[in-house]
Amino acid sequence: MREGAIAAVLHAIDADHEVIIVNYSVWNQDFTRELHSELFKFDTDRAYPSGDDVHFFSDVATGLTFIGSVVLHRSLWLSRRRPPYYGTEFIHVGVLFQARLPGSALVLAKPFVGIRYGNASWTGRTFAIWMFKWPMLIWSFTAYPESARAAVSARTVAQSAHPVLLSCDRRLLTHQNTIATYITARHPACGSCSPAQLRAFRARLPIPRGWAT
Numbered sequence: 001m002r003e004g005a006i007a008a009v010l011h012a013i014d015a016d017h018e019v020i021i022v023n024y025s026v027w028n029q030d031f032t033r034e035l036h037s038e039l040f041k042f043d044t045d046r047a048y049p050s051g052d053d054v055h056f057f058s059d060v061a062t063g064l065t066f067i068g069s070v071v072l073h074r075s076l077w078l079s080r081r082r083p084p085y086y087g088t089e090f091i092h093v094g095v096l097f098q099a100r101l102p103g104s105a106l107v108l109a110k111p112f113v114g115i116r117y118g119n120a121s122w123t124g125r126t127f128a129i130w131m132f133k134w135p136m137l138i139w140s141f142t143a144y145p146e147s148a149r150a151a152v153s154a155r156t157v158a159q160s161a162h163p164v165l166l167s168c169d170r171r172l173l174t175h176q177n178t179i180a181t182y183i184t185a186r187h188p189a190c191g192s193c194s195p196a197q198l199r200a201f202r203a204r205l206p207i208p209r210g211w212a213t
Contacts, residue, residue: 001112001113001114002110002111002112002113002114004110004112005022005112005113008022008108008110008112009022009071009108009112012071012106012108013071015106016103016104017047017103017104017105017106018050018072018073018076018101018102018103018104018105019056019070019071019072019073019076019096019101019103019104019105019106020070020071020072020105020106020107020108021040021060021063021064021069021070021071021105021106021107021108022068022069022070022071022108022112022113023038023039023040023042023069023107023108023109023110023111023112023113024038024039024066024068024069024111024112024113024114024115025037025038025039025111025113025114025115026039026114026115026117027114027115027116027117028116028117028118029116029117029118029119030116031114031116034114035117037111038109038111039063039066039069039111040059040060040063040107040109042107042109043109044109045106045107045108045109046059046106046107046109047104047105047106047107048104048105048106048107049104050101050102050103050104052104053100053101053105054144054145054148056101056105057097057141057144057148057152058148058151058152059107060107061093061097061138061152062152062153064090064092064093064096065090065093065134066115067090067092068113068115069113070092070096072092072095072096073103076095076101076102076103077095080094080095080098080099081098082094082095084098085098085137088133088136088137089125089129089133089134090133090134090137093137094137094140097141097143097144098140098141098143099143100143100144134153135153135154135155138152138153139153139155
């Protein structure tokens with residue numbers, strides 16, 4: 001946490017925003033190399049008045065996987081349904097977007113917090129989360145238009161080109177059992193996936209220009 005973080009959040013709270021998002025920088029696991037100086041590329045603090053939460057959703061939902069960046073009114077938390085989002089890995093995102101926000105939101109542009117990439121408690125479940133849980137969560141928010149949801153996540157695995165699937169074969173094979181479990185559950189005829197099948201599966205995915213394979 002950087003100097004001034006608490007004061008900035010308290011000042012934002014005084015403005016009575018329903019939700020405050022604290023920008024953050026991304027580092028390697030031992031904080032020796034900065035990977036991204038700021039997750040949200042905002043030059044100044046950005047306020048979203050009540051009723052403008054579709055833009056808020058489109059602009060920031062992708063970066064809200066880090067729960068430590070989210071500050072919200074306790075009353076909002078208590079008023080929302082939480083059990084449906086147990087097991088999604090991102091209950092706070094479910095609480096925020098299961099319905100339209102009742103008030104304004106603010107994003108603090110300065111990255112007051114630093115996080116370590118690859119250090120999440122769910123790292124071992126990476127494939128399942130980004131290929132299935134995250135898209136299912138985002139597309140469950142029917143209060144937001146499809147165009148906004150599509151800006152955050154592809155709806156299906158077949159439409160997705162997430163880096164997990166576009167990384168090297170070694171990483172894919174690390175998640176072989178998870179891949180086999182999810183694909184077989186949805187397509188029983190596939191049976192268990194061999195390394196060759198995993199590579200073939202990846203080869204069928206759309207690969208954006210400039211992404212290494």
